[in-house]
Amino acid sequence: MNVFDCIMGRRSVRRYKADAVPRETMERIVEAGLAAPSAMDSQGWHFSVVTDGSLIDAMNASIAPKLPEVPRKRMIERNGGDEDFSVFYRAPVVVAVSGPVGDGSALTNCGLAVQNMCLAAHALGVGSCVIGLAGLAFQGAEKERWTAALQVPEGMEPLYAVVFGYADMTMPVPPRKDGRVTWIGNE
Numbered sequence: 001m002n003v004f005d006c007i008m009g010r011r012s013v014r015r016y017k018a019d020a021v022p023r024e025t026m027e028r029i030v031e032a033g034l035a036a037p038s039a040m041d042s043q044g045w046h047f048s049v050v051t052d053g054s055l056i057d058a059m060n061a062s063i064a065p066k067l068p069e070v071p072r073k074r075m076i077e078r079n080g081g082d083e084d085f086s087v088f089y090r091a092p093v094v095v096a097v098s099g100p101v102g103d104g105s106a107l108t109n110c111g112l113a114v115q116n117m118c119l120a121a122h123a124l125g126v127g128s129c130v131i132g133l134a135g136l137a138f139q140g141a142e143k144e145r146w147t148a149a150l151q152v153p154e155g156m157e158p159l160y161a162v163v164f165g166y167a168d169m170t171m172p173v174p175p176r177k178d179g180r181v182t183w184i185g186n187e
Helices: 003-009 023-034 053-066 069-078 106-123 132-138 140-149
Strands: 046-050 093-100 127-131 156-165
Touching (some): 003 106, 023 046, 053 132, 053 140, 140 156
Antiparallel strands (some): 127 156
8 A cells, every 4th residue: 555545545443343453463553653753763652552351441441430521422422322432442452652751742752653553554454543532541540550550661651542453334534624734935
């Protein structure tokens, strides 16, 4: 798949089959994340790859009650009205993405790595979705619990997560909004 087709074809998947993603496939996806550019080549990221369904379910159970009202309603709607929704859309793989505490480039660096992983996944026939709400697991009293469970290295903090799995849905290509680009200069 050429890079432009990959970029234009990738969509966030919010419904997954129960099928496991082979370890070799996930290793290639993570390798793409590790190859991302970073400020000063710091490579300031850590990926906790979780395939343990009971751990994923436990994280979901700790996050769901912390969701603010509007995101909670959207999650329920996206899960077909299911009040027992999964923040992780029942994907078989969750990758928690951590960056260095206090590093002003961490969000950008980790975002570049995540984009690489999402594009690599799409090229390999695997769906993905970035889960910003996963950060709720690391707020309050449960922060230490989840940081330990995900083996986040000292000096790093979880920023968000990405889920991976085989899509159980088809996403239409949404129209792009106008007015998002301004060209400045002589042509």
